[in-house]
Amino acid sequence: MSSDDHTNPTTLLDVARAAGVSASTVSRILNGTARVADDKRKAVLAAIEQMNFAPNQMARSLKKGSTMxxxxxxxxxxxxxxxxxxxxxxxxxxxxxxxxxxxxxxxxxxxxxxxxxxxxxxxxxxxxxxxxxxxxxxxxxxxxxxxxxxxxxxxxxxxxxxxxVDNEHGAWLATRHLLDLGHRRIVFITGPASSSDANERLAGYRRAMAEADVAVDPQLVVEGDFHEPSGLAAINRLLERDVPFTAVFAANDLSAYGARLALYRKGIRVPEDVSLVGFDDLPGSSYTAPPMTTVRQPxxxxxxxxxxxxxxxxxxxxxxxxxAPVELIVRETTLPVARQDKRGHAGAGP
Missing domain, CATH: 3.40.50.2300 (Response regulator)
Structure with missing residues (x-):
């Protein structure tokens, strides 16, 4: 019976026997993980072609030196x-x-x-x-x-x-936006210290504050890790310590989502009591309640x-x-300080 008979198709073992190698060697060559001599590799590829071994993209690609x-x-x-x-x-x-x-x-x-x-x-x-x-x-x-x-x-x-992307400039835009709205007690929720993106965003926050001649209160720079629970924990720590603030800038949108939840659970409204800004402009940021102001990364x-x-x-x-460069997307989570309800500052009830 011929090797191309549909009732008896060529198998990997058939190819191995024809090439004079083990079946595992054929398998590893097809998967691109084998280090074998050129003569064995050529023998396997020749056997595949001669025996019309099942159409195999990997085998064809190996012959061209590419796996696609x-x-x-x-x-x-x-x-x-x-x-x-x-x-x-x-x-x-x-x-x-x-x-x-x-x-x-x-x-x-x-x-x-x-x-x-x-x-x-x-x-x-x-x-x-x-x-x-x-x-x-x-x-x-x-x-x-x-x-x-x-x-x-x-x-x-x-x-x-x-x-x-220009992380520092993006963070500068976000902080400058809050400063222009009259905020001075601006929380910054950081990313992990090992992240260059996070460190550049912190630098942008500090630069905007310095240019506005606003001293950064060390208590307002709170550690985060780019995930929602860290944003939640950061705001909870500030509220527990009764540290006053009027705005929060989180180093990414996920941290901002966590911060938003912490404020909600304490009855602190966004933006009527505290303004909130994120960084990334993830798809979900257009659908938070209210839609979130953030820095758009492309x-x-x-x-x-x-x-x-x-x-x-x-x-x-x-x-x-x-x-495209980063840009500030202003939505509905920021208000001027003069329009915020002063009762909403950290540590105070609604």
Whole structure:
């Protein structure tokens, strides 16, 4: 019976026997994880072609030196921040023939490095790193093996490109907005100290306050970690200590959501009692009650730009390097101090 008979299709074991290698070697070659001599690799590919082994994109790609896959390292697959950026990546890949493999670094430098090594072992053609904790030096070392595009970094080499938004300016815009409304007791909920984005936003807050000749009360700079519970805890700590404030600027929208919940539970109204500003402009920020003032990052555009840059590094056409700047989106969570109900200051009841 012929090998192409539908009742007796060629198997991986048949290919292994024809190539004179083990079945596990064939499997590892097809998965792109095997380190074998060229003669064995060529024998396996020749057997696949000769025996018409089931149409296999990986095998065809190996012959061309490409797997037609890109690896994407995110930090939190459940975060809407990464959802928006991945949507941009997905749209940019449409029609290119490439598929993506997504892994998470969980905001841990060692884990990020492990995930990148895993992607390299799977022979992805390139890698997109969405923010993260590994150093620029480490990114450049990995780029010696595959092209890498990273967001949140200022990189430009023959095999690595970085895209960085102006976090400091965005935070300056948010703080300046609150200062222009007459606020002076402005809380800043930080991001993690290990995050350059968070530190740049803190710098923008401090710069705006200094330019307005307003001293920053150390009590008003409260630790957060970019997640909702940290925003909730930050405001609760201030309220427990009876620290007065009229406005809150959170280093990201998720922290602002937590802050909003803490204020609500204490009967403190937004914006009638306390004004609130976030950073990112996640989709949900248009639908909070009331809709939240925030600094818009071009998350979707960043995803598209990063993907187009990677395709360019991998030999496609040149890409448009332009990404929209950050901008303040004023909605309904901020009011001038003169129009706020003074009873709503921290520590006071409604």
């Amino acid at each position: 896959t890109i690896g994407i390292v995110v930090q939190d697959i459940s975060s809407p921040f990464f959802d928006e950026t991945l949507r941009g990546v997905d749209d940019a890949l449409k029609g290119t023939g490439y598929t993506s493999v997504i892994v998470s670094g969980h905001w841990n430098a060692d884990e990020e490095s492990d995930r990148i090594r895993l992607l390299l072992a799977r022979k992805v053609d390139g890698i997109i790193l969405l923010t993260g904790r590994i150093s620029d030096e480490t990114v450049l070392q990995f780029s010696n093996h595959r092209p890498i595009v990273a967001t949140g970094r200022a990189l430009r080499t023959a095999n690595a490109i970085g895209f960085k 998350l979707y555009d960043l995803g598209k730009a990063a993907t187009n840059a990677l395709l360019s590094l991998m030999g496609r056409e040149a890409f448009d390097e332009g990404v």
